[in-house]
Structure formats: structure tokens, C-alpha cells
Amino acid sequence: MTRLAVLLSALVVLLGVWVPTASADPSPTTWLCRPGDAGPCGGGDDKPVDCFYVYPTASLQQSVNADRSPSPELAAVAALQARPFDDVCNVWAPTYRQLTLRSLATLDGGPARDAALATAYTDVRAAWDDYLANHNDGRPVVLVGHSQGTRMLRNLVQDIETTPARDRLVSALLIGVTITDDDFRTVTPCSAPGETGCFVAYSTYNRPRPADARYGGPTAVCTNPAALGSTAPAPLRGPIPDVSARCDADNVLHVEGGVTGALPTVPDATWGLHLLDITLAQDSLVDLVRTQSAAFLGR
Template structure:
């Protein structure tokens, strides 16, 4: 698959252009990806660092919460977002009873909160199972996007005071509004060699609308191509010739190449949400490689 084809595939997957297949809900964690298994994330098992990946809203099931079936749209999305990390870490990715695409925008606040709380119980259970297998001293990078980032924000709050906190290489909290007040011991990464920190941003290719879903005065924006800087830097991914900078609205503003013609789907308030990870894929993989080396050296 060419880099541009991968970019278009990520749009297609996140727009729900696949067919979902539901099955009976298993009693324990179902792993969409795990080291050594043939699957959408590559199955690598020889890296000294793990990646724990939580996918964004993708389920096409009709219920409020999906079941834990590893349906085709989840596998397709993991192949786009998570598989590139197989070069630098062993990828673990649980399925979870996420709030589905059909109900994301239609539920009232309390119902939405309840659905997300149920989804998180699966992520926490999967994390506990992961620790039981790998141990709480295994170096790990957390990788999430959109609803997956919401899940990881909750997980990080739960593990900040546990031994697993010391094994955190970094957390890539992409495509959600993360603030400095979300954590008590975690700070934004400010240099490539920083560890035990987080990266957070949402991507726009036009000025952020006043009613935008992401960014704003309290948001954290960390440019994966130039941590700690607001200057434009080359963003490495499937589109050559684009730069990225964290602007005054605390969003990652991309310019150059064909970035200006990329669709803001479903509307301008979302920016380039569907492509948050894909546009910066190589920059993110490079960052995880650098952070992992720094963590292991210490």
C-alpha cells in the first residue's frame, strides 16, 4: 500500500466504509493485537518496549456500546494507525465495548457518560491482564486516538500512583482535548529524549473555528515533530512537504503540500481529526524510537 493510499484508507475506515460483523461477547479480554499473533498490528515480539494501543470510535454496530468482537473495521483501523509502531514496539490492542459511531452524536450527556464508563471497564480489565502477563516493570508506551485517548486519560489517572507509572516510556494522547490539569504527575514532553511524559494534539489545516470540538485555551498541544517549540517543523508522514506548528489556539496547524485540500470531515469543527495520527505517523514512530532508547539507557 502506498503512503497516499494508506492516508485515504484511514479516512475510509474512520468514516465507516467497512462492514461490521457482530458476535457473542466473550467473557474475558479479546486481543485485537498482541505480540506473536498474526494480526493487523504486525505481531512483532522481539522489541524491549511494548505499545498499548486503544483505537478511536469505529464500531458500526447498532447498539449504544459495541461488543468485544474484533470486527473488520477495527482490524482495518489498527492496520493503519497501530501497525507502523510494530517497528519500534510490541503492540498490544484490546477490543472494548466502546460507544459506537451510530450513537456518538445522539446520546444525551448522562447516557453518553454511562456508555463511556462501561467502555473504560474493558480497558482497565485489559490493562490489568496485560500487567499480569508482562509485569508492572515492563517499559510501555500508551497510544490512543479520540475515544481511545479518553480511555487512556482515565487509565493514566488510575495508574499514576502505582508501580506501573515508573515503567511508562510516554503516552501519545492524540485527538482529544487534554489539559495540564488532567494529571498530577505527568507533564507534556518538551524534548525528544523526555520520558514519563505525554504528547497531545489535534490537527487542523485551517484556522480553528470558534465552535471547534478540539483545542482552545486550556488544551495542551505538543508538536511531535518539534517538542517544546511553536516554530513550524517538517511533519513526517504520507504527505511530503507539510509543516506543523502549535498555534495560538493550541491545535496542531498543518500547512504545505496538499494539506489545504484535505477534507474536514464531518465538518470544519472537527478539523483533520480523522487523520490526526496518520499525518504524523513517521514523526510519532521516530519519537517512540528515541524515547524508548532514552528510557532504556536510564
């Protein structure tokens, strides 16, 4: 299967038919991916840098919050988004009681949604504490998230940015959620490839951003992984050749070229190319992590 076919198949993976799955009580950390174990993220364990990956909304369970079983749809998303990072870091990916695809479509905002997100974050924070205490061994770490996973990591960065763990942060790839300069006190947008301890944030659109778009806007941060600190168009490396990207006036990453103009905006135009945020820029992101890791280790 070509890389483009894999990219397009992501739409099917993330919008599959919902099937009932039994829920489970909270339990110790369950790792969807960990170094040394064959799995969807590759299992490499010989890099000097770790990646801590939190996957997007993908669970097909019927409950509001998923259980922590490493179900096939989670593995499919991790293989698509996280496995390429196995070339540059040891990938750790915990399961967590995320809001399911069903609840994302049916649960209204307000206290019920906030409570469900808080439950999800409880698992991510516990997994981070487990990782830091028992598995990190002093290695630098890159945080990688998308969509709901980025919501979790935004909270995590806020919790750790004034702790000693901040000194181990190579960078945070906070993709597919609106991140603002006011979200953090000490962690700022990456402005050059060799800068570390910073974050990358963007959401991709291939058409003009609608007025009611879910992402971007006046307060959003957009950092082009192919041209940090610039709003000029730059070649974006990924499965589609001849693609360029730029952070536009609406603070979203506008992509064009290749077949990007034909890619569907799912579930509607307000989401842009949300499901493909990481995949479209996959090689550029891996290159960036490689450069940032080398700079961090060089210091």
C-alpha cells in the first residue's frame, strides 16, 4: 500500500462503524506502545531521546469514556501517527479513558463533557508519572499529541512546566487543537529548528477557513513545522509530494499542492483536514524532532 493510500485510509479508520465494547474499571498504566515491545509504534529502544505520544479521539466504544484496553482502532491510529517517530525516539504511548467517538458526537458541552475530559486526563497524568518515575532514566523527552491527545498534553505541560521535568522537555508537538500564547507560562512557540523546550502547534486547512471554524482564529498559535518562525510558504514533507504550507492570517496551516485540494474536509468544512494534521506533515515533524533532539543533546 502506498503512503498516500495509507493517508486516505485514515479517514476510514477514524470514522468507522461504532460497535459495543464492555468498559473496565481503572487499572495501572496500560501501554499501547513501549520500547522493546513489538507493537503499532515500532518498539525501538536504542535512541537517546523518548517520545511520549497521546493518541486522538479514536475509540469505537459505546460509553462516554473508553476503558483502557489497547483496541485495534487505537493501534491503527498509533501506527499511522506515532510509528514514524520510532526512527528518532523511543515511543511510549499509554492508553487512557478518552472521550469516545460516540460521545464526541452526542455529548453536549458543559459539566458532563468537562468531567469526562477530567477522567481522561487522570489516566494520562498517572501514566506520565509512572513513565517518569520508572522508565525515563533521565532521558530527554518529546511530547507528541493530536486532537484529544493534545488537550491532554496541554494540561500536562501546564502541570510540569514549573517542575524539574521541564528541564527534560525537548519539545511538545501540540497538534490539532487551538493553542494560544496564554496557555503556558514558560513554554513558548518554537521559532527555529534548533530551539528546544518549546512547542509546535497548528491545524491544517486546504480551503479558506470558515468563520465558524473549530480551529485557528485571532488568539491561536500557528507554527509551520517546515518553516518555524516564518509565515512564508515552505515545502511540507509527507506522503503527498509537491505540497507547500504556510501559517496564514487566520493562524491555521494552509496546505496546497499535490492532491491536497481534493482531500475531503471531514466531518465538515469547519474541521479542515483535522484527521490528517500529523500525517500530512509526518516527515517534516520527524525531521524537526531529529534536529531538536541533536540540539538538546549537544547542550
